[in-house]
Amino acid sequence: MIVANASIGLDLGGTTYSVGWLDEMGQLRDLVSLETRSYRPPAEIVADLAQAIKATAQRAQLAGYRIMAAGIGVPAVINPWAGEVLLPPNFAQGWHGLALAEQLQALTGIPTRLINDARAFTLAESRLGAGKGYAHLLGVTVGTGVGGGLILNGQLYLGRWGSAGEFGHQVYDPHGLICGCGGVGCIEAYASGPAIVAAAVRPLRQGRVPILREVIGNSLDRLSPKAVAQAALAGEEECREIYRQAGRALGLGISNVLSVLGLEAVVIGGGVAEAGDLLLEPIWETLRRHQFMIAEHLHELNILRAELDEPGVVGAAMWAAEQTLVGL
Ligand SMILES: [Zn+2]
Incomplete structure (x- = not known):
């Protein structure tokens, strides 16, 4: 039985990425950290991210939640409106101009939004952490x-x-x-x-x-x-x-x-x-x-x-929820 809507947050780093989902109480659940291996071609990394997002959505569903959106925190200059990565340090070639949100959305079927990782941190700490x-x-x-x-x-x-x-x-x-x-x-x-x-x-x-x-x-x-x-x-x-x-x-x-x-x-x-x-x-x-x-x-x-353990993941999930207006 579906009890509430929820959103997924993913914090993409050059070494590892972390993904989990945020329930209606602002609790981050089922957090998983995996290796990015950022030297690989973007398509391989994007496929891994999509897999992790789908697995997280399934876990949320088992807990009775419907995932309405996914937010990706990226350590790069991005265009959040177009969902494009513009200037990613610490990653191999091929990321500039990558329509990351669109590609992930196509692979997962979940509406996806990008946010810069430090903006995600700020959003999370201001809503639930030290900046409340x-x-x-x-x-x-x-x-x-x-x-x-x-x-x-x-x-x-x-x-x-x-x-x-x-x-x-x-x-x-x-x-x-x-x-x-x-x-x-x-x-x-x-x-x-x-x-x-x-x-x-x-x-x-x-x-x-x-x-x-x-x-x-x-x-x-x-x-x-x-x-x-x-x-x-x-x-x-x-x-x-x-x-x-x-x-x-x-x-x-x-x-x-x-x-x-x-x-x-x-x-x-x-x-x-x-x-x-x-x-x-x-x-x-x-x-x-x-x-x-x-x-x-x-x-x-x-x-x-800062107070939160995973502000990057939490902020990305919040951003996705706010941008897709699921009313978390
Ligand atoms: Zn500088």
Whole structure:
């Protein structure tokens, strides 16, 4: 017996993808994670995704739910209206212009919508997570890249081209490091996981960070943002400075967005954000130093750590439900 409508969320990553379905209480169910093997031709990956979506729909049906839509969170610039992938880093050739939503819909028979993964994160955290109750909010994900999303007047704001919210590609230093997007000096080039690792390689090679060397057991393969954070907390000043630099870049970006949009909350998630105060302290310091337009409201600003376990999957499912108006 069918008891309610539900939607599927799929979070597509370069290494793995996760898929589950969201019930009417906002509970994510039957979550499965599988390997993407992103070096394969897109058609093979799309076929796998379709299979996973169909299997998830069957599980939901067994629980008495009817799947009305599927949302795919993609780590790329996308056109959410056309359902096309435009600029996917970390994937092999053949993804540019791929009509992913249409292809999946044809294979599964389920109405399918795309959303950028950081926008999915923002949507989920604003509805069910740390950002619940805030009408004006910025979501920031700090991981392999630095993503973002905007909730304005309670709604996800995507702008004219469906791409608004690219927090990580604001310019932090116009004469600075090259960014993965092709630009120069983006926040992402200073605050992402790869940026933190890259910044740690030089002092490691120069033999200036003995605590970090010990943390990684003298093996560069084990160098990660987490290892740099561990060393910083154990007293490695240079590692602390790497996080300060990342925090300053994020803080300036947040300050700029605040000046323009007057937000009340920022939700920060992603693997690098697990460094907690190592990142949050320089963010606050930067805000206090550079934020004058809303200086008198700064004490009301909430900078919050993300709360949900799988915001990418949840947000993609919510987006699909909202876009196809199933009234979840
Ligand atoms: Zn960039």
